[in-house]
Amino acid sequence: MSNQEHLHIYRIAAACLLALAACSGGESGPRQGSPEWYWDAAAGNIAVGDYAKADEQIEAAAEMDGELAAKAVLWRAALLAGLATGYDELTDAYSEGQDANQKQAAQFQSAINEYRRQTRQNAIDFAESMGAVQKAIGEQDTVTLEFPLPEGSAAESPILPTVRTGRVPRNDGEAAESFTLESQTLTRAVLRAAASLSGAGEDIEKLRAGLGTGSASVARGDFETAIARYLLNTAMMFDREGLNEPKIRTFIFEMAQKWAEPYLENDDYKEWAADFEFDVTNEERDMEGKRRIKKK
Numbered sequence: 682m683s684n685q686e687h688l689h690i691y692r693i694a695a696a697c698l699l700a701l702a703a704c705s706g707g708e709s710g711p712r713q714g715s716p717e718w719y720w721d722a723a724a725g726n727i728a729v730g731d732y733a734k735a736d737e738q739i740e741a742a743a744e745m746d747g748e749l750a751a752k753a754v755l756w757r758a759a760l761l762a763g764l765a766t767g768y769d770e771l772t773d774a775y776s777e778g779q780d781a782n783q784k785q786a787a788q789f790q791s792a793i794n795e796y797r798r799q800t801r802q803n804a805i806d807f808a809e810s811m812g813a814v815q816k817a818i819g820e821q822d823t824v825t826l827e828f829p830l831p832e833g834s835a836a837e838s839p840i841l842p843t844v845r846t847g848r849v850p851r852n853d854g855e856a857a858e859s860f861t862l863e864s865q866t867l868t869r870a871v872l873r874a875a876a877s878l879s880g881a882g883e884d885i886e887k888l889r890a891g892l893g894t895g896s897a898s899v900a901r902g903d904f905e906t907a908i909a910r911y912l913l914n915t916a917m918m919f920d921r922e923g924l925n926e927p928k929i930r931t932f933i934f935e936m937a938q939k940w941a942e943p944y945l946e947n948d949d950y951k952e953w954a955a956d957f958e959f960d961v962t963n964e965e966r967d968m969e970g971k972r973r974i975k976k977k
Contacts, residue, residue: 715745716742716745716747716749716750716753717749719738719739719741719742719745719753720738720739720742720749720753722738723735723736723738723739723742723753723756724828724829726738727829727830727831728829728831728832730831730864730867730868732760732764732867732871735760736757736760736761736764736806739753739756739757739760740753740757743756743757743813751816751817752826752827752828753828754810754813754814754816754817755814755817755818755824755826755828755878756826756827756828757810758807758810758811758814758878758908759826759828759871759874759875759878759879760871760874761803761804761806761807761810762807762874762877762878762911762915763867763870763871763872763873763874763875764799764803764867764870764871765800765803765804765807765915765918766870766873766874766911766914767866767867767868767869767870767871768796768797768799768800768803768867769796769800769804769918769923770841770866770870771792771796771862771863771866772793772796772797772800772923774841774844774845775789775792775793775796775844776789776793777844777845777846778844778845778846778847778848778849779793779847780847781845781846781847782847782848782849785847785849788849789849792859797924800918800923800924801918801924801926804915804918804919804924804933805929807911807912807915808912808915808932808933808936811908811912811936811940814908818901818904821901822900822901823898823899823900823901824898824899824900824901824904825896825897825898825899826875826878826879826892826896826897826898826899827892827895827896827897828875828892829892830872830875830888830889830892830893831868831871831872832868833864833865833868833869833872834865834868834869834872834885835869835872835873835876835883835885836869837866837869838861838862838865838866838869840858840861840862840865841862841866844862850862872885872888873885874911875888875892876888877907877910877911878899878904878907878908878911879891879892879897879899879904880897880899880900880903880904880907881897902943902944902947902949902950905940905943905944906940906941906944906950906953906957908940909937909938909940909941909944909957910937910953910957912933912934912936912937912940913934913937913941913957913960913961913964915933915937916930916931916933916934916936916937916964917930917964919933920964920967921967927968930968931968934961934964934968937961938961941954941957945957945958959974959976962974
């Protein structure tokens with residue numbers, strides 16, 4: 682069974698969950714097409730791991746008016762940051778696997794092409810969502826995040842290291858390794874992005890203790906520095922060894938610096954600023970064709 686067939690089954694499951702919710706809710710349930718309806722639909726798809734469909738529904742909710750729309754904007758930012766990172770990690774793993782196993786290069790290449798396409802789309806969508814994110818947080822000193830989290834672990838998929846060493850994941854039967862690897866990697870990346878933006882760092886248990894039981898409030902500076910870091914990482918995806926699109930790279934790189942600027946001279950973010958500026962310098966060197974500096 683292919684990844685697409687697995688995804689089709691997941692979508693059917695999500696549709697069934699939504700239908701059951703609509704039946705149980707009766708007249709009191711959200712009106713179809715309302716922000717609440719899209720929000721519930723997205724939550725259902727997050728629960729079954731259909732992140733692409735969930736993104737469509739979160740985006741629809743985010744484009745509407747009202748308090749829920751602002752929450753959806755922030756939810757989508759976390760989702761897109763995670764998906765871009767997750768697909769980029771999958772691309773890198775399959776590229777390493779292809780180098781290690783030239784005899785089966787074609788099998789790796791089809792996955793590389795698809796994951797590269799997904800990386801590009803989610804990375805651009807993430808960057809383009811920043812205007813809406815700025816509007817959603819306004820002048821608040823704290824940012825409140827409120828959205829459901831996917832089930833799963835923030836641990837690296839055990840399949841990923843085997844792909845890097847050149848083993849082609851099995852893609853037959855109901856337990857296709859390629860599908861499992863993709864699901865585990867994307868879920869991990871989404872959880873890590875949500876944790877970072879919510880001020881939990883890499884502590885997923887802290888994330889679940891906050892967002893998992895309702896909402897999490899994070900200092901504006903913590904939220905914005907996390908956004909700046911994800912934007913910088915996203916810009917790196919477009920370097921010569923990655924997607925190789927210098928104009929997009931420069932655009933997102935400059936955006937990252939704008940988000941970071943208020944905190945570069947802030948003593949509360951001194952350590953963060955040092956790491957950020959080191960990576961900015963390396964990006965500038967790489968753009969100029971110079972060698973990157975190794976961190977001591």
